[in-house]
Amino acid sequence: MDEARLEHSSPIRHRVRVTLKPLPCRPSPERDELLSSWIGRLAKANHCSAEELCGYLGLGQGRVPEFASDLRVVNWVQLCAALQWSPDEVAAMTLPDAVHYAVRYMSLHDFQYCPGCVEQTPGIVLRHWRFAWSLICETCGRTLAARRRSEAVSDRLLARGARGAKILKTAVASNDLKRLRRMDLTLYVVSMLGVGHSASAISANERERLIALAAVGIGMTRPLLGVALILRGNDRVVRELRRVFPRHRKVIERVRGLSQDLDRRLPGRREAEHTPKKETYEASRPGGSESALKAARQAISELGPDANRQALLVRADAIWRRSSGVKS
Template identity: 30%
Template sequence: MVASRVRWAAAREVPGVKPRPLPKTVAPLPDELLSGWLSRLAAANYCNDAELLAHIEIDTRHGAALDFDVEAADAEKISIAARVDPDTVQSMTFRAMTKMEMMLTAQVPFQSCPECSRRGLSLRHWRRSWAFDCQFCGTLLVRSLAKPGDEKLPEKLIDRARCGAGLLEHAATSNRPNLLRRAMRAVTFGMSLKAVRGDPLFALQSPRPEVRLFCLAAIAAAQSRPLIKAAISSAGADDYVRIALLRAFEREPRLLAAVDHVAQQRARSTGPKTAESHS
């Protein structure tokens, strides 16, 4: 059976492609990332990734880029070498993504499953900003540079972040801009409370797990409580937090008005400790 597959692959004529099937092949797993599968393929043939790509005659500098853009000719070379269908090769890449999905997909690994990684696997959903638990084994994903002695985060925060991750996934995959705007506004709010600056999209892929989880939890919190009220209640509306919120929502005059309104109400009910309103 193997010999027949080799003859079938060798018989395929592709202009500019020299068929050279590998001695061994490995079957791709559901949701496996192309670069991860190529690493497993290389290991099965007792070589490293660069040597494998050189054998297939693909520029080794473009190895990681194949996950996002593999040309038809390169997909054909890989398919012949590994004795799989070219469509199977293409299915392991991030192709045909919506704009929202593209925005929320990391270009480089930022988290992984410790259990599956030990088995040499690399799955596509790990790159998604909303990915939280491994879909293959159910293990909580951890940051790529995590160390055994890293501080354990509160279970309550993890549970809320998991809920927020689900809401973010729904917003992205349903292709509803209003839901995504609401989610990203909550992320911006979370960043302001954590005194984190930068693009909210990158905060969702932050190497600091406490920042990423807090931002995901903020998405969940925004569903049940008005965002600004949640900010005032949880942070006590001190000057630093209030300035951060004003900066975060400087383009949202309606929300700024809500900040002032809630702050005024709290000032009347709790006394001088609450921040004064700034018109």
């Protein structure tokens, strides 16, 4: 490799030029492999620790570099001579410097992995595994596994989490600060309900993470209705929202009013399950199926296709009663 070209391409000029022999063993990095992962595999192949190898490469004895900012004071001539890779190729293996968004979308730790890729290449970590929106391995197409086991999750939660992950990825890619702030508010509500925290989107617990991503999706597509369903009968959360977000009192009161309206429209499960037999018979009469179908469509239109199934059934029943003249 041309040493003069390396020094010229380096973002930092060095007065002292130090050249190193290429490492004896240099396993090539996998596609999208994280720099710290590759250095760890290089160290193992050359029978030394990652810290010792970092010192030899001029990276210091501290943390193994992972972010672009970790390479700001690197001696690129020394590093690239030993690795036999260009500065651009090495920098492409790092994570982007953390942007101070309200939503934490990138993990500092390995919170998930691909069982297939790890089995094939032990110790490997790919860059996209660190992002909250990554649910599928981009290398082999397998579902990524969480570091901590959790109870089984439903297909419905998986689908909702995937939609939320896609929305989060788009917002970060487009630097949509307004949508990211709304996501942060949604996750704050989720944390107050005790089902997650501000970093749940990168949680090592699969269920907690999917709930956070699903909440992000609901908060973006139907923000007022989604929050209203969450806040039903929870005055404590309403008071906390008023305290934390005093500038958004009008929106909070609007959501609170919608939540109270939902409480009147959506009675409890027990009341819904004890429908008199006479009224059940009325719904099964000829011509009743068409009116019931119309009521179901209207309920879906009002509450959204992803609303709770029991809530949809209760709302559809109330609409049908009103249109059919059946007394409650």
